[in-house]
Amino acid sequence: MSLSTERLSSRPATSPAPGFASLMLSPARRRSLRQGLLALVLPAVVIAVWQMAGTDGSLFGGVLPTPDRAWQAWKVWAFGSTGLSLNPYSGTWLANLVFSAERVGKGFAAAILVAVPVGLAIGWNRIASGALDPTVQLLRPIPITAWLPFSIAVFGIKDLGAVFLIALGAFYPIVVNTAQGARDVERNLIRAAMMMGAGRWTVLRRVVFPASLPSIFTGLRIGLGIAWTAVIVAEMVAVKSGLGYVLWDAYYVGRMDVVIADMASIGLLGLVSDRVILLIERWALTWRRLQSFQS
Amino acid sequence: MATITFENVAKIYSGQNEVRALDGISLTINEGEFVALLGPSGCGKSTLLNLLAGFEKATEGTLLFDGETVTRPGPDRGVVFQEAALFPWLNVWQNVIFGPQVQGVARADYEPRARDLLKLVGLEAFAGALPVQLSGGMRQRVGIARVLAMSPRALLMDEPFGALDAQTRLSMQQLLLDVWQSLGTTVLFVTHDIDEAILLSDRICVMTARPGRIMRTIPIALPRPRSIASLTSPEFMAYKAGIMSDMKV
Numbered sequence: 168m169s170l171s172t173e174r175l176s177s178r179p180a181t182s183p184a185p186g187f188a189s190l191m192l193s194p195a196r197r198r199s200l201r202q203g204l205l206a207l208v209l210p211a212v213v214i215a216v217w218q219m220a221g222t223d224g225s226l227f228g229g230v231l232p233t234p235d236r237a238w239q240a241w242k243v244w245a246f247g248s249t250g251l252s253l254n255p256y257s258g259t260w261l262a263n264l265v266f267s268a269e270r271v272g273k274g275f276a277a278a279i280l281v282a283v284p285v286g287l288a289i290g291w292n293r294i295a296s297g298a299l300d301p302t303v304q305l306l307r308p309i310p311i312t313a314w315l316p317f318s319i320a321v322f323g324i325k326d327l328g329a330v331f332l333i334a335l336g337a338f339y340p341i342v343v344n345t346a347q348g349a350r351d352v353e354r355n356l357i358r359a360a361m362m363m364g365a366g367r368w369t370v371l372r373r374v375v376f377p378a379s380l381p382s383i384f385t386g387l388r389i390g391l392g393i394a395w396t397a398v399i400v401a402e403m404v405a406v407k408s409g410l411g412y413v414l415w416d417a418y419y420v421g422r423m424d425v426v427i428a429d430m431a432s433i434g435l436l437g438l439v440s441d442r443v444i445l446l447i448e449r450w451a452l453t454w455r456r457l458q459s460f461q462s
Numbered sequence: 463m464a465t466i467t468f469e470n471v472a473k474i475y476s477g478q479n480e481v482r483a484l485d486g487i488s489l490t491i492n493e494g495e496f497v498a499l500l501g502p503s504g505c506g507k508s509t510l511l512n513l514l515a516g517f518e519k520a521t522e523g524t525l526l527f528d529g530e531t532v533t534r535p536g537p538d539r540g541v542v543f544q545e546a547a548l549f550p551w552l553n554v555w556q557n558v559i560f561g562p563q564v565q566g567v568a569r570a571d572y573e574p575r576a577r578d579l580l581k582l583v584g585l586e587a588f589a590g591a592l593p594v595q596l597s598g599g600m601r602q603r604v605g606i607a608r609v610l611a612m613s614p615r616a617l618l619m620d621e622p623f624g625a626l627d628a629q630t631r632l633s634m635q636q637l638l639l640d641v642w643q644s645l646g647t648t649v650l651f652v653t654h655d656i657d658e659a660i661l662l663s664d665r666i667c668v669m670t671a672r673p674g675r676i677m678r679t680i681p682i683a684l685p686r687p688r689s690i691a692s693l694t695s696p697e698f699m700a701y702k703a704g705i706m707s708d709m710k711v
Contacts, residue, residue: 355545359549362515369564
């Protein structure tokens with residue numbers, strides 16, 4: 168009898184009543200929820216202080232709009248009617264965002280298509296390394312901003328110029344990281360493949376490439392960040408559309424609320440595209456994730 | 463018929479301090495024979511295996527496999543590495559069929575064999591597992607199965623059980639005895655474990671270091687089939703005592 172009461176009394180601690188259970192989160196879920204809330208604290212504080220400091224219109228001599236005005240500007244920019252409005256930005260947000268994203272997509276894809284094979288060649292083959300690596304290292308210190316006049320002169324005020332700058336900027340981190348990954352492949356893995364009858368090409372495709380993937384993804388993430396920098400720079404100078412163009416144009420006509428909304432849009436887009444790469448990486452490198460989790 | 467012949471083979475690593483890793487190695491291994499290279503670390507036994515595997519080139523002498531000079535690695539000499547060296551991004555099944563696959567063997571030919579081999583090493587339930595999800599002993603079983611999937615003329619094993627705990631090592635030795643009993647492949651087995659060398663091999667080559675030389679060759683006449691129970695027989699102990707005095711341990 169005493170045993171059964173003891174059991175009863177200890178029950179709520181180990182297994183809560185079913186009605187309450189649906190509200191309970193697993194410890195892992197609770198931890199990620201807490202991390203998510205924690206991440207929001209600092210931005211919320213910054214925005215709140217900025218809002219309060221700016222309400223009397225005196226922030227930096229009235230130049231800087233408050234967050235709520237930037238938010239209003241974004242709403243018109245995103246959802247306002249086009250054409251009839253006096254506001255030239257009204258309703259053009261999505262179109263400009265697509266212009267920028269498309270350029271980044273094209274330039275980044277071109278960078279991957281060239282940088283991954285070149286990087287593998289540099290890391291895997293001594294002749295390719297000797298022939299290509301010095302040139303890559305020689306050109307790498309030239310910032311993409313320095314390529315702007317060259318790009319405009321060669322490609323004109325056109326899409327291709329922007330795509331060229333983006334591809335060039337993303338190329339270097341991808342090629343350098345891919346080459347490093349290919350150089351670092353464990354010797355016994357290559358020996359094992361050769362022992363099983365794999366020729367040089369098969370070793371490259373089935374051993375060196377998958378073994379380099381962790382480094383390649385590191386390069387992709389750095390390269391994508393540079394691609395977003397490049398697209399804004401290119402659009403400010405070399406084309407007449409996109410978030411970068413709007414940014415510079417809005418600054419010229421004194422629409423700082425649009426400038427702020429534009430900056431936030433760029434940041435958000437960069438964050439989302441980085442998460443996409445991260446998701447692909449997690450899917451492609453399951454073996455790697457298990458390895459690091461267990462060690 | 464001799465499968466493997468070393469004639470006066472030397473391996474010298476040039477550099478600031480020239481190292482004679484192997485010197486005057488002459489050794490013949492017959493078809494179906496199980497030979498162990500036994501010696502302390504640094505005696506060149508792994509180097510000798512690497513020469514035969516085609517991973518490294520001999521500086522002097524000739525090295526023949528099936529009557530032909532060894533120039534490069536190939537599927538006729540299956541190598542089992544100490545750390546298994548499985549491809550971490552491929553699952554167990556994909557690792558086992560890698561050899562036949564890259565050699566262009568038809569799927570219908572290698573699949574039944576690969577399935578039998580997985581069963582032979584007791585891993586048929588783990589075909590879809592990644593190497594990182596396996597224990598060290600299981601990884602080494604995959605390493606053995608993937609080599610056998612190529613039906614090699616010889617197995618070259620480089621301290622394959624050296625990194626395993628004592629119990630797992632015993633069960634792996636038993637497994638290798640069973641496999642070898644049924645397949646009869648020529649084996650060159652590198653180890654620093656005296657018990658392991660006596661238990662497994664027909665002949666032990668005891669090596670010394672700097673320069674790496676074969677000091678003595680000892681035929682092991684323990685009856686076959688053997689099992690890990692042989693480890694405690696009086697004959698076994700006699701061999702062990704002899705080798706220990708040879709190696710001055």
